[in-house]
Amino acid sequence: MKNILFIASEGVPFIKTGGLADVVGSLPKGIDKEYYDVRVILPKYNCMHQDKKDMLHYRDHFYMEFNWKNEYVGILEAEYDGIKYYFIDNEYYFNGFKPYCDNALFEIEKFAFFSKAALSILPVIGFRPDLIHCHDWQTGLIPVYLHERFAGGEFYRGIKTVMTIHNLKFQGKWSIKEVQSITGLPDYYFAPDKLEAYKDANLLKGGLVYADAITTVSPTYAEEIKTPFYGEGLDGLLRARSNDLRGILNGIDYDAFNPETDPYITNRYNAVNFRKEKIKNKRALQADMGLEQNDKTMLIGIVSRLTDQKGFDLIAYMMDELCQDNVQIIVLGTGEERYENMFRHFAWKYNGKVSAQIYYSEELSHRIYAASDAFLMPSLFEPCGLSQLMSLRYGTVPIVRETGGLKDTVWPYNEFEGTGTGFSFTNYNAHEMLATIRYAEQIYYDKKREWNKIIDRAMAADFSWNVSAQKYQEMYDWLIGR
Structure with a gap:
């Protein structure tokens, strides 16, 4: 011993x-x-x-x-x-x-x-x-x-x-x-x-x-x-x-983060039935967070400390342009005042499209992982990152920058080989981030079967302890x- x-x-x-x-x-x-x-x-x-x-x-x-x-x-x-x-x-x-x-x-x-x-x-x-x-x-x-x-x-x-x-x-x-x-x-x-x-x-x-x-x-x-x-x-x-x-x-703790048994989420689901069951979490979250009720609109989740390290300057730079797209954004977290206020401002400006929850709640974080279609994490540096592992577990497709643990855990989608568990970009650049989000949107809207296969692979990945x-x-x- x-x-x-x-x-x-x-x-x-x-x-x-x-x-x-x-x-x-x-x-x-x-x-x-x-x-x-x-x-x-x-x-x-x-x-x-x-x-x-x-x-x-x-x-x-x-x-x-x-x-x-x-x-x-x-x-x-x-x-x-x-x-x-x-x-x-x-x-x-x-x-x-x-x-x-x-x-x-x-x-x-x-x-x-x-x-x-x-x-x-x-x-x-x-x-x-x-x-x-x-x-x-x-x-x-x-x-x-x-x-x-x-x-x-x-x-x-x-x-x-x-x-x-x-x-x-x-x-x-x-x-x-x-x-x-x-x-x-x-x-x-x-x-x-x-x-x-x-x-x-x-x-x-x-x-x-x-x-x-x-x-x-x-x-x-x-x-x-x-x-x-x-x-x-x-x-x-x-x-x-x-x-x-x-x-x-x-x-991550696969018992604590398990969409099949999670007590915090509206509707439980697994890798087999997510196509029918996951959407019910989205409907409930849209209703509770004041977002427009629409099954088809791509919902992007963010759960993070609101700091420079996490890439929020890129998001701030592109937020107006991103909000022209057919997407909804929900953010949960606290941090630097300028980012807290930035999200409050956009939630006011794009009411029904952007929801800013500037506090922290374990329950709401689980609900966002379960309800979102994609999860955005454009970090400047990320030693490991746990949010992208949780989003993979919940069948929410991560969009990340290739740094630290994000590069090691999110395999970028390759449409020619039919591989990948998410979307990623290399340079710390706001336009590159936006282009990657839009590529994800394109797959989500135009190639739903491909999108669902990305989710299959994401939920099959093993990042347990x-x-x-x-x-x-x-x-x-x-x-x-x-």
Whole structure:
């Protein structure tokens, strides 16, 4: 039996702000229990829902020296879906209304505390991992601390680490002087070949330097981040470590996202009967969202954070022209004010044609995946992306830009070979995006049988966690064995 420990800043079902939580909640369940004992450590945030807090039981507590004082470290535990979770409790650090705040220095202090505490509780809970799987910059100090502070003890010797990059844009950067004071790491670690990057301390960089292996969430993104355009200033380091870097696609939970059993959608359907049954979801959504009632009009769905990364500048540029076509657009999400207002404006201007839902709702997101004919995702960069996987699962044809995980998961339609599960374009260009949407419209309106075959192939694709978990297991075995 091999012991694997996940350490992360969020995880479903306890706390979620993005795709990271889905991975941390789903991947451990996919890993073979016969050979691996997988456990997870998360912070105990005060903003967790009460029903989740009620699942936790007190295990122990102690005081740990951190940032020039003794800090309380409480340990709580819970079991969920056969996985054991531990939570680190500290009122000062985890008391906010949200998991993360806008104060970058406090975030660095909070997750430095979390990283040190996560390693410190291991002898207390009596779990010695063979490998620690760290996620994003919030846990970047774990490989560093293992190398420095915890290296002496017999208990910690030989523990391997994997660092997974979910989004390279976020790195945990601050001035060396303050980070050194908070972490207690000696000068030695703040050199350009370790934690220092462009005169600042960089927590993610520390994790990437000291981890035994690095993964990211799609094979294409693993290649992209070795280039200056996608590398966010760390492309040199990632090229240097390219032998230890691999891309493994995220999956989605095929139980939670299943049009045959989904409790959120109006009418359930499957790969066999979607031709008759899927349309009922569209009718209900059109009625509820104030869109013109018409079975035949192509409905394009968007569920996203409204940010530059997601390609909304392209959409803003082309929205007027797109609305001249015989299409309807529904968008769900929040983000940058200018994009929120842009969609509100077009929903007013093209009333009955555009619906802007500027908030977030899990239920409505499922309804949009089930009701839409196509799903638009023209991202500037996309480490993996989960929305296109959900739309494939629901037989909603994705229209994406070929970047990161989008390129790896959506196979472009080829009318000559009769292949493909969606539509894609290569360059980050608004006219190219519009041309691709119009090509999709043409197939939708003029070649309905072809369109339905695209849906057949989309719904037959397998992006469940089982496939990805297998690849992670191979990597764990390779690391632990060597």
